Amino acid sequence: MGLIQFGALLLLLGACTGFQWVKTTDDGAQLDICSGAPVKLQWYFNLSQGERVKEIEWKHQAEDGDVRVVANYIKKNFVPTADFSGRVSHGGTGALELSCATILESGNYTVLVKIVDVANTVSEHHRSATVVINDMPKTQSGQMDVQQDRKAVRDVTTNLWRVQLTCGQFSDRGHPPVDVIWKTPDGEQLANSNFKNGNFHLLLPNPTKGGNYSCSLPSFSPAAKCLPRDSDLRNDATVDVDETFARFTLLEAHQVAMQAQMDEEAAIAGGKISALESQMENETSAINARLDITTRRVLFHAILGNKISLTDSEHLQPFRKVVNNEGQAFDNTNAEFTAPVDGIYFFIGSTGPKSSGKFGNMRLMKEGVVLSETYIEQDGTYDVMGTCHATVHLSKGQKVWLECTPQPSTFWEGTAFTGFLVHADN
Template sequence: MGTLLFTLLLTALVSESSCIEWSSSALKEDAAVYTCDNSDLTLSWEVSKTTGETIVDVQWFYEGRSQELIAILSHGQLNVMPSFSGRVELTANAGIVIHRVTTGEMGNYSVEVNALDENGDFVTLRRKASVIIGDGLMTTDGQLHAYQMAVAVFSNSTQQWHVVLVCGTFIYHDTPPFTLEWTTPSGQSVSSSQYKEGQFLLLLDNPVSGGSYTCRVPDSSASVACLHGNSTDVSSTVVVDDVKSRLTLLEAENRQLHADNRQLKVELDSVSTLLSQHLHDERTKQVSFHATNLKDTAPSDDDVLIPTTVHNNQGNGYNPATGKFTAPYNGTYCFMSSLCGYGSGHHIEVSLMVDGKQDLVLYTDFGSAGDYDAASLQGVVSVRAGQSVWLQADGGHNQFSTGSNANSFSGFLVSYDL
């Protein structure tokens, strides 16, 4: 009882204790943060702590055009360095907003939180973010470039091949906070299908409609895309030839057909190899045996009947010293036995044993006259490689003929398992 109480108390103490750590909503390590020139840069770092845990100080650093301290928070007082004076605002307990950042302030920003945990031990947390500041459209050259991909692309969602239009190339590592719109030859406005490796993609519907397709940043997203004043109307146009596009689709489908055929050939070759191996095994994995001449013609109860004269033992599965057949392969086997007995007050009662379990039983009674009588059994059973099959006497009144060929035990492999 005392041990149980101590265990429960220890479990409760462990479950209630925690260590100062980053909040789940805090920027992840090496996160990419994007903002526009002369805009606000928000670095949303936050630390989770419990009662008894204390933040001693927080320091923010910038590494880009130089390596310098941005600000330090100590004893509730935020002290900002001269180069960032008047532009830094504290958010949460470890995050800051830097107002009016410029493209010259791109680089790595980091934070260091020094704290004391509930045990009074010193704890330091550090995180870093990569900040990209755009002046105009955040592409490699400040422009949009639309073009048609040379090859068609297969879409898992539509299960079709599509002609693809591309517009970019942006410097965002992740998906930008906006999407590009496309104007089709019919004047319809549609959004990009996806963003991949700095480019917005538009998968054209089949059949492809030829004509001019124009990509642009929506007016509602101009400020997010760092477009200002007269630079907000940024677009690029690509002309799609419907005939060439259909040929592009046919080429893609043809390549896929050839690839499928190659794969089918590989699979057929594999099946052919397995079939050849199977046919080879059918010819080589042949198993059969036939044995006569019982070693003991008056066995006791549960004795194994042991035919000692082997006429056939293909596969060497039968052991004339034990009377048992051991399967060399997994498969279906057929076993047979023909037994002859005589004598008043005696009978034949024998079981076919498969891996120690009774599978078949034969029984015949000689009657009071004690004349000769014969009995036979036959069974088709599944046997695993290494399992044994034998004949076993039931009861103590078996009496068999002493003739060398009067009693027999035989078997053969019908089919083996792959």
């Protein structure tokens, strides 16, 4: 038979029926093929006398939507494209055969036939078919293994502990992916709970019933149909569930969960106790610190101890006799008082010239700001004294001192500087 089939019988009868599809795969049909098998698209047609083939084009649209030309027939030559070269052959007229199909060849196949009649009129004729390439499932051992899990599993939908069966290990679920059918000892079919990490898992109802449970591949599954007839995957895998062991598994799971919950609650309680202890320790430290501040004794009294004369604005220092200095806030090296805490303080400085015709000019200073000052002049045989004093709020670290006003002054040896904490801030 040549490439173009001219209907010999029709010619003998003198019929002229025009282009006809014959012995053809139905338009829009679905073909299920196992991977590795050939795809045969039987698109045959007949021509009437005077008709000829101008061109034939075959295309493939993959499942992802990608469209590729498979082959063309032009000028009596069959030309496959590079993607299908060596794997596709012309089966006669519009027929096409693809060898050793893979799941990548799944999709929609079309043929477009352009015919020229005796009047040189071109007509187009189409056929299409959907091809599904199925691939058989595979396991690591070549057979299905089923077992009762050693530990019970918590059902997330009910929060109850259940005995779990595992069927696997699947390295490939095939194409399209297979599920398994579970059967109870009574022959009841159960749906698998989930598929994870190559295994199908089934949670048994509570209370667990003992006996033989099985998992198997459904014979109607397209992927399972591609298994060799002697494949162990066609056989059921069974496991004998022991009720006593199942109940022990559930009891153990409950105990482990209760212990974990108790440990978690103990850890939470321990954390709360530690937090409370830390909080109490911090509060105690803060209370003690406040008590230490409010009960601290801060006071000093210093006497100049020698007669001095100053001609400029200078500190009165040092004092030869520091009578007391509780809290060590008075520094006699520079005769300055530094506040150890925030609070209210009282200070007083007293002096006199102690010589006729002499002057005493003294100021009480806080950080360079005058708090108070005194002026004393000796004008006779009587001794005179003057004081400068102030009650002032100091922040921790602020300083107070006595100094001479910027003019000649004489200070007698009884000049004194006194200060103390009245009340610390809380």
